Amino acid sequence: MLQKLKKILQKADVDYADIRYEIKKNTFITLDGKELSNIGSTITDGYVVRILKNGGFTSVAFTKETDAEKALKTAEENAVLIGNTIEKPVKLAHVPIIKDTFIPELKDDPRDISIEEKLELLCHYNDIPLSHEKVAMTNMRYFEVTREKYFLSSEGTEIHEDLITTGIGGGITSKEGNLVQNVRIGAGGSDGFYTLRDLESKFEERTAIVVDLLKAEPVKAGSYTCILNQGLAGVFAHEAFGHFSEADIVESLPAMREKMKIGNELGSDVLSITDNATLPNQLGFYKYDDEGVAVRKVNLLTNGVLTSRLHSRRTAEEFGEPISGHCVAEDYRYAPIIRMGTIFIEPKEKTLEQLMAELGDGLYILDPKGGQTSGENFTFGAQYGFLVKNGKKDKMIRDINMSGNLYKTLKDITAVGNDLKLGKTGGCGKGQTNIRSCHGAPHILVKNVVIGGV
Amino acid sequence: MEKLLDMAKKVCDQAEIYYNEPNSSEVIFQKGELHDIESQFQSGMALRIIKDGKLGFSYTKNLINRDEFLQNALDSLKGGVKAEYSFPLTKDLPELNTYNPHIEEVTSEPMVENCQEIADEVLRKTDAELEVVGYKEVNTVRILNSKGTDVQTKIGTNGFWMSMVYPGGGAGLERVFDKKIPFSLSKKVLNKLIDLYNKSSKELSIKSGKMKVLFMPGSMYTLLWRLSSGTNAKSIFEDTSPIKNDIGKKIVSELITFYDDPLDDAATGARSFDDEGIATTRMNIIEKGVLRSFFYDLNYAQKLGVQSTGNGFRSSMWGGDPITITPSPHLSHPRIEIGDKYFEELVAMMDTGIILDGVMGAHSGNIPNGDYSVGVSPGLYVENGEIIGRVKDVMVAGNVYDTLKKVIAIENKLHSCWGGRMPALLCDSISVSSK
Numbered sequence: 001m002l003q004k005l006k007k008i009l010q011k012a013d014v015d016y017a018d019i020r021y022e023i024k025k026n027t028f029i030t031l032d033g034k035e036l037s038n039i040g041s042t043i044t045d046g047y048v049v050r051i052l053k054n055g056g057f058t059s060v061a062f063t064k065e066t067d068a069e070k071a072l073k074t075a076e077e078n079a080v081l082i083g084n085t086i087e088k089p090v091k092l093a094h095v096p097i098i099k100d101t102f103i104p105e106l107k108d109d110p111r112d113i114s115i116e117e118k119l120e121l122l123c124h125y126n127d128i129p130l131s132h133e134k135v136a137m138t139n140m141r142y143f144e145v146t147r148e149k150y151f152l153s154s155e156g157t158e159i160h161e162d163l164i165t166t167g168i169g170g171g172i173t174s175k176e177g178n179l180v181q182n183v184r185i186g187a188g189g190s191d192g193f194y195t196l197r198d199l200e201s202k203f204e205e206r207t208a209i210v211v212d213l214l215k216a217e218p219v220k221a222g223s224y225t226c227i228l229n230q231g232l233a234g235v236f237a238h239e240a241f242g243h244f245s246e247a248d249i250v251e252s253l254p255a256m257r258e259k260m261k262i263g264n265e266l267g268s269d270v271l272s273i274t275d276n277a278t279l280p281n282q283l284g285f286y287k288y289d290d291e292g293v294a295v296r297k298v299n300l301l302t303n304g305v306l307t308s309r310l311h312s313r314r315t316a317e318e319f320g321e322p323i324s325g326h327c328v329a330e331d332y333r334y335a336p337i338i339r340m341g342t343i344f345i346e347p348k349e350k351t352l353e354q355l356m357a358e359l360g361d362g363l364y365i366l367d368p369k370g371g372q373t374s375g376e377n378f379t380f381g382a383q384y385g386f387l388v389k390n391g392k393k394d395k396m397i398r399d400i401n402m403s404g405n406l407y408k409t410l411k412d413i414t415a416v417g418n419d420l421k422l423g424k425t426g427g428c429g430k431g432q433t434n435i436r437s438c439h440g441a442p443h444i445l446v447k448n449v450v451i452g453g454v
Numbered sequence: 455m456e457k458l459l460d461m462a463k464k465v466c467d468q469a470e471i472y473y474n475e476p477n478s479s480e481v482i483f484q485k486g487e488l489h490d491i492e493s494q495f496q497s498g499m500a501l502r503i504i505k506d507g508k509l510g511f512s513y514t515k516n517l518i519n520r521d522e523f524l525q526n527a528l529d530s531l532k533g534g535v536k537a538e539y540s541f542p543l544t545k546d547l548p549e550l551n552t553y554n555p556h557i558e559e560v561t562s563e564p565m566v567e568n569c570q571e572i573a574d575e576v577l578r579k580t581d582a583e584l585e586v587v588g589y590k591e592v593n594t595v596r597i598l599n600s601k602g603t604d605v606q607t608k609i610g611t612n613g614f615w616m617s618m619v620y621p622g623g624g625a626g627l628e629r630v631f632d633k634k635i636p637f638s639l640s641k642k643v644l645n646k647l648i649d650l651y652n653k654s655s656k657e658l659s660i661k662s663g664k665m666k667v668l669f670m671p672g673s674m675y676t677l678l679w680r681l682s683s684g685t686n687a688k689s690i691f692e693d694t695s696p697i698k699n700d701i702g703k704k705i706v707s708e709l710i711t712f713y714d715d716p717l718d719d720a721a722t723g724a725r726s727f728d729d730e731g732i733a734t735t736r737m738n739i740i741e742k743g744v745l746r747s748f749f750y751d752l753n754y755a756q757k758l759g760v761q762s763t764g765n766g767f768r769s770s771m772w773g774g775d776p777i778t779i780t781p782s783p784h785l786s787h788p789r790i791e792i793g794d795k796y797f798e799e800l801v802a803m804m805d806t807g808i809i810l811d812g813v814m815g816a817h818s819g820n821i822p823n824g825d826y827s828v829g830v831s832p833g834l835y836v837e838n839g840e841i842i843g844r845v846k847d848v849m850v851a852g853n854v855y856d857t858l859k860k861v862i863a864i865e866n867k868l869h870s871c872w873g874g875r876m877p878a879l880l881c882d883s884i885s886v887s888s889k
Contacts, residue, residue, distance in 0.1 A: 025777070029533070033692060038780055039533030042526055044498070044515040062495040063515040071495060074479075078491035078562050085488040085566060119533060136690045180823040191656045221662060222853065252484040253583050253621035305727060320650035332515075333775065335492060370818035372829075377846060378519045379829035381818030401827035402819055403849050452827035452849030452887055 055089020
């Protein structure tokens with residue numbers, strides 16, 4: 001395959017070029033309630049070419065090999081057009097030349113398990129919530145995505161890496177009268193099918209929550225001090241802070257870039273945030289990004305001070321900062337962009353009980369229900385929560401959506417727990433989807449959280 | 455493709471091939487300067503087969519081996535996905551004007567020039583952190599099935615997306631403009647937007663409470679997702695819609711007529727057939743506040759004992775590659791009927807309130823129940839009928855069915871926005887919370 005890619009690139013008269021060919025295999029099963037609505041396995045493939053010429057950097061994605069010449073020509077023309085238009089030519093940071101094949105070791109390889117067995121397991125889990133009379137509906141899916149990637153650059157880098165992601169995820173809906181409630185469930189990872197076994201108790205626990213939610217009270221809108229559980233705090237690390245560690249986001253926002261200068265004190269001194277996609281056996285694990293750069297651990301925020309950020313080769317050069325290996329594409333349809341790998345809040349000493357005592361009166365809110373950022377503002381939902389009175393869990397609450405400002409909230413995190421947990425399913429949409437986006441945290445205590453209520 | 459269909463017919467009861475060929479390019483301007491150009495030459499094919507009442511499915515980007523492609527679909531029959539419907543025989547579709555050959559003249563160079571003009575004008579008059587994207591898309595869709603249907607369409611779009619971010623704040627005014635023909639953005643439209651930006655640049659704090667909220671087209675998908683969830687045949691079948699038993703009942707304000715109009719070829723992307731080859735129609739979902747119809751694809755229509763409404767599309771909440779997604783009920787071209795007020799008149803009617811120009815977190819919260827709780831992104835603040843600034847760290851929350859009972863006026867124009875074409879909607883007494 002790499003030989004074939006070499007042949008395609010040879011035709012390009014450019015300063016730099018790379019080409020990525022990917023074969024993507026999908027296995028999918030979807031259950032809507034008892035009914036199987038989708039099942040199958042399928043294979044797709046395609047190419048992405050990137051070209052640097054005359055200071056212009058551009059990409060073309062194509063699927064037919066016969067379109068290769070047209071694609072290269074288009075990319076060259078566009079690169080020259082960019083080069084002639086912009087004042088400061090694009091340069092790419094220097095990186096080591098790599099020749100490597102990396103096939104991850106899997107425990108319980110999902111490709112060796114029949115689709116019948118996968119279906120049986122999914123049905124087995126799905127029956128757990130469905131057997132409860134208050135559960136109106138479930139939507140469950142099994143997914144298995146294999147990216148077989150071949151990367152070649154005109155500098156001589158040649159990499160073949162496979163990424164195999166498996167997961168079970170979905171929603172459970174309960175209903176009483178006209179009131180509908182739902183919770184999410186998810187499991188999976190990057191290192192084998194074993195992550196999907198023995199999930200019965202997890203399904204039982206989520207079922208109990210969605211049924212209890214029918215009796216929960218809507219939270220009153222207002223400003224609260226809150227404890228966020230690991231899943232929710234992980235989303236905070238990702239949504240509120242993580243996206244601004246991505247150089248391509250701050251690059252286009254000059255005022256934000258000024259605030260996000262390395263060395264600036266952004267958060268309280270209990271807060272440290274790290275991205276480490278090299279951690280093995282995590283959803284976010286990979287070895288090389290889609291520019292052929294080895295990913296490394298990055299200490300983004302250290303005791304409240306901004307210490308580093310995530311880069312592509314282009315932005316590393318533009319910012320004059322070290323490369324980090326975070327330029328990743330969804331698949332063969334896209335040129336890579338800067339993505340988080342495994343981002344998490346570093347654990348400190350406090351137990352959940354100590355945090356509850358410190359909270360006194362407020363909210364304990366749990367598990368993410370989607371989040372979004374827009375500039376320095378963020379919004380995300382919690383699946384459920386509890387009023388906390390005098391350090392003790394009280395009534396269950398629902399309809400929790402919080403919003404806040406990044407800089408204020410980073411300073412408002414006043415205590416961090418000792419119980420770090422990394423997520424088993426991720427997913428981040430930034431133009432493209434990244435199913436391996438992994439985040440985590442210990443429990444954290446945050447002041448002044450705005451809750452929208454309903 | 456015909457050969458593949460013949461092969462499939464021999465081994466199955468029914469077969470359908472969906473083919474698409476999306477070609478696109480976009481030029482991206484950041485901070486007033488050309489930043490990137492991205493192009494795509496894609497094609498793909500999806501096969502659905504039905505045998506003994508069971509569905510088989512496969513898709514590919516490159517039809518290299520017909521036998522293998524068909525075999526994948528045959529293998530997936532074993533899963534036992536029920537399919538008790540029949541693919542349609544569709545003929546004599548209305549001719550829609552969706553492709554103008556002049557669209558091919560939109561190459562990178564004129565797009566760069568157009569975006570540069572926009573950027574220069576905006577940056578001369580504002581302090582916005584500007585992003586402008588110019589794009590061109592030409593998409594061919596063809597559907598063949600074993601009943602003899604062979605329908606095809608070619609759709610061309612030229613458009614601009616722009617975002618004017620308030621410095622440091624992150625939130626900004628976002629707009630999309632699109633046409634079937636090459637165009638450049640009129641100075642008048644652009645200057646109106648610049649004016650709106652400049653009027654709202656001052657940051658203000660407000661107290662929580664109930665107030666008027668003007669939902670702009672850019673925030674309407676918050677309501678649209680929830681309405682679509684409640685009127686989707688899948689929710690009806692699964693019994694998760696709170697308005698399942700409300701056909702013929704008044705559920706929202708009589709000012710609201712909510713309809714699907716795939717045949718409107720004055721706008722971009724009109725479709726005379728859905729992704730299952732069924733003829734589409736203009737259909738009222740809610741007519742003057744009264745719930746009239748749900749929308750169906752073949753599968754859920756059969757399950758519920760009715761006819762498909764031509765709403766089987768290969769789409770999901772987040773879009774996605776159509777060949778990889780099986781058809782499900784989807785409102786392809788939703789609109790809300792326009793009212794009689796200019797935007798300026800709506801603002802003047804507000805006394806005190808928030809113009810919800812965009813939102814954050816529309817996908818969080820209890821969508822089936824119709825609940826929403828979104829961050830303003832941005833929220834412009836109106837006092838005595840005048841825009842005096844914008845608010846931060848503010849959330850707007852409610853339930854779609856309750857909110858649409860509180861509509862007091864509707865803008866007299868449809869705008870392209872995410873999910874459809876919508877006017878601005880002025881609602882009274884909506885919950886707004888702030889620090």
